[in-house]
Amino acid sequence: xxxxxxxRDLIEAVKNFVDETAAPNLKGHxxxxxxxxxxxxxxxxRDMDARPANDAAERTRLxxxxxxxxxxxxxxxxxxxxQRIQSGAMTLATPGLLEHLKATTxxxxxxxxxxxxxxxxxxx
Numbered sequence: 001x002x003x004x005x006x007x008r009d010l011i012e013a014v015k016n017f018v019d020e021t022a023a024p025n026l027k028g029h030x031x032x033x034x035x036x037x038x039x040x041x042x043x044x045x046r047d048m049d050a051r052p053a054n055d056a057a058e059r060t061r062l063x064x065x066x067x068x069x070x071x072x073x074x075x076x077x078x079x080x081x082x083q084r085i086q087s088g089a090m091t092l093a094t095p096g097l098l099e100h101l102k103a104t105t106x107x108x109x110x111x112x113x114x115x116x117x118x119x120x121x122x123x124x
Contacts, residue, residue: 008048015041046111054107061100 005013015038023034055074062077063070066084084090085097092098106122113119 008045011041011044011048015045043112046114050107050111054111057107058100058104061096061103065094065096065100 018034018038018041023031023038026034059072059074059077062068062074062081063072066077066080068077068080072080081090090097102122106119109116109119109122
């Protein structure tokens with residue numbers, strides 16, 4: 001049995017230290033770097049929360065779009081999609097491709113930039 005903190009707990013502890021202890025005592029360039037560090041840690045936490053569901057949804061869409069083996073892994077599916085797009089075998093006229101690309105991009109923007117002004121419009 002593990003009695004050590006989880007990765008999430010460790011990231012949250014560092015983020016709390018940066019936000020509550022370090023950043024308020026910093027000025028100028030160091031304060032800017034503290035904000036960058038805090039934002040990076042927040043992104044990591046959002047990614048930890050969203051990745052399993054995002055990857056599963058992306059994999060499901062790719063299996064349908066590519067008529068792929070249901071056992072295929074996400075890395076192989078994305079490599080196949082890239083190859084088909086590069087070769088011209090798939091274009092934006094391919095049914096389902098634009099929808100897949102949009103859904104994948106929106107999922108990533110929700111992790112990377114959840115306050116992005118265009119996100120609300122994109123999800124309507």
